[in-house]
Amino acid sequence: xxxxxxxxxxxxxxxxxxxxxxxxxxxxxxxxxxxxxxxxxxxxxxxxxxxxxxxxxxxxxxxxxxxxxxxxxxxxxxxxxxxxxxxxxxxxxxxxxxxxxxxxxxxxxxxxxxxxxxxxxxxxxxxxxxxxxxxxxxxxxxxxxxxxxxxxxxxxxxxxxxxxxxxxxxxxxxxxxxxxxxxxxxxxxxxxxxxxxxxxxxxxxxxxxxxxxxxxxxxxxxxxxxxxxxxxxxxxxx
Numbered sequence: 134x135x136x137x138x139x140x141x142x143x144x145x146x147x148x149x150x151x152x153x154x155x156x157x158x159x160x161x162x163x164x165x166x167x168x169x170x171x172x173x174x175x176x177x178x179x180x181x182x183x184x185x186x187x188x189x190x191x192x193x194x195x196x197x198x199x200x201x202x203x204x205x206x207x208x209x210x211x212x213x214x215x216x217x218x219x220x221x222x223x224x225x226x227x228x229x230x231x232x233x234x235x236x237x238x239x240x241x242x243x244x245x246x247x248x249x250x251x252x253x254x255x256x257x258x259x260x261x262x263x264x265x266x267x268x269x270x271x272x273x274x275x276x277x278x279x280x281x282x283x284x285x286x287x288x289x290x291x292x293x294x295x296x297x298x299x300x301x302x303x304x305x306x307x308x309x310x311x312x313x314x315x316x317x318x319x320x321x322x323x324x325x326x327x328x329x330x331x332x333x334x335x336x337x338x339x340x341x342x343x344x345x346x347x348x349x350x351x352x353x354x355x356x357x358x359x360x361x362x363x364x365x366x367x368x369x370x371x
Contacts, residue, residue, distance in 0.1 A: 313363030
């Protein structure tokens with residue numbers, strides 16, 4: 134089971150931590166240079182999978198990851214629209230490839246170098262929590278930006294600090310997940326109240342109804358995802 138979690142961890146790190154905005158935009162460019170970005174991105178995924186699984190003699194894992202990402206990136210760029218549905222489909226396909234790969238290798242008992250890993254490295258709970266924190270960061274941020282895109286006011290970017298909303302979302306979801314995992318879920322209420330005072334107070338004064346609704350949708354969606362991740366983790370590790 135920990136092998137599957139390592140593969141998922143490598144996927145999240147490669148897709149949402151190592152991959153920069155420039156690389157993401159480069160993959161979808163209109164010149165042939167986009168193929169270089171796609172190859173580089175696929176190589177990073179393969180390398181991370183190879184490192185985290187650490188079965189140094191087994192090239193099936195990185196090769197499968199590399200080929201699947203090359204194919205999926207090409208299909209996504211050439212034939213799919215950039216929206217929330219495409220994002221979900223893309224991630225589900227990658228996860229399906231990882232699960233199938235894990236199942237096929239898991240049946241070959243004894244292929245993994247277990248001496249390489251410490252007890253903590255093989256801990257199910259550690260990997261579940263690590264993946265949960267990763268998911269609350271850029272993966273959730275990317276999904277939310279696609280989800281609320283159609284409601285985004287045209288001048289919202291001009292009235293806020295660069296990337297401020299993204300980092301506010303990161304911190305709030307980390308806090309929510311930490312509150313839940315430490316048994317202090319009541320802290321979520323105080324966090325929501327504090328954010329409401331600072332963000333909704335000014336907006337209501339300015340009577341900017343559309344902007345208020347936009348911020349409210351984003352906030353509630355962000356809180357909901359973090360809470361769902363938190364309680365899902367509790368169910369897995371208890």
